[in-house]
Amino acid sequence: MKTTVNIALPKGRLGEKAYALLKNAGFECPALEQPGRRLVFENPEKGVRYFWVKPSDVAIYVERGAADLGIVGKDILLEYRPDVYELLDLGMGKCRMAVAAPRGFRDATGTTLRVATKFPRIAQSHYNGKCRDIDIIKLNGSIELAPILGLSDVIVDIVETGKTLKENDLEVVETIVPISARLIANKAGYKFRGGAIDAIARGLAQQVESGL
Numbered sequence: 009m010k011t012t013v014n015i016a017l018p019k020g021r022l023g024e025k026a027y028a029l030l031k032n033a034g035f036e037c038p039a040l041e042q043p044g045r046r047l048v049f050e051n052p053e054k055g056v057r058y059f060w061v062k063p064s065d066v067a068i069y070v071e072r073g074a075a076d077l078g079i080v081g082k083d084i085l086l087e088y089r090p091d092v093y094e095l096l097d098l099g100m101g102k103c104r105m106a107v108a109a110p111r112g113f114r115d116a117t118g119t120t121l122r123v124a125t126k127f128p129r130i131a132q133s134h135y136n137g138k139c140r141d142i143d144i145i146k147l148n149g150s151i152e153l154a155p156i157l158g159l160s161d162v163i164v165d166i167v168e169t170g171k172t173l174k175e176n177d178l179e180v181v182e183t184i185v186p187i188s189a190r191l192i193a194n195k196a197g198y199k200f201r202g203g204a205i206d207a208i209a210r211g212l213a214q215q216v217e218s219g220l
């Protein structure tokens with residue numbers, strides 16, 4: 009019997025782009041392309057089972073072995089540090105993690121800097137590296153609001169086009185790290201289904217290279 013590889017795709021645009029690469033690499037799944045609300049799709053002939061997962065949950069599915077492979081943003085890997093293998097940079101979903109502040113902001117050292125973010129670990133390690141004392145304000149979205157309303161001095165957030173910052177009179181103060189989507193693998197799954205997993209990773213790598 010053909011080995012089935014379970015693949016967690018992030019729901020949304022990134023997941024759709026990742027599936028397009030997988031399809032071009034020969035791991036298509038016609039059922040997934042039908043409209044509807046199903047979450048699990050299988051193509052036994054190709055040995056793949058896909059499921060749509062909330063983007064920030066992909067790493068959890070892979071770390072715990074519910075999925076052998078997953079597509080996830082580097083931001084999630086840096087923030088949650090899941091115990092998984094990072095197999096490939098897919099070169100898509102490109103953006104950066106940055107510190108942003110109201111235009112003209114100057115950091116008044118000597119005071120504690122208030123930092124609003126969805127990524128407390130990334131923010132903390134960034135400022136630890138600068139020995140800067142900060143107070144983290146953990147939010148779950150619309151981070152740009154925090155400095156506008158005086159909740160924080162700066163934000164640490166994802167910047168893609170920069171449009172959200174611009175429209176809210178904020179600007180990038182410094183870039184922390186560039187971000188892109190990665191292919192990750194469960195460690196035990198890789199041991200037992202390494203051949204099938206490598207075939208998918210190789211197919212994806214070829215697609216990524218040919219797209220460059």
Ligand code: PRP
Nearest residue numbers: 149150151165166167168169170171172
């Ligand atoms: C992300 C990020 C910024 C925005 C950046 O938000 O947190 O708000 O995208 O994109 P831009 O530079 O192209 O404007 P997301 O859409 O994930 O929503 P959120 O408010 O829940 O964080």
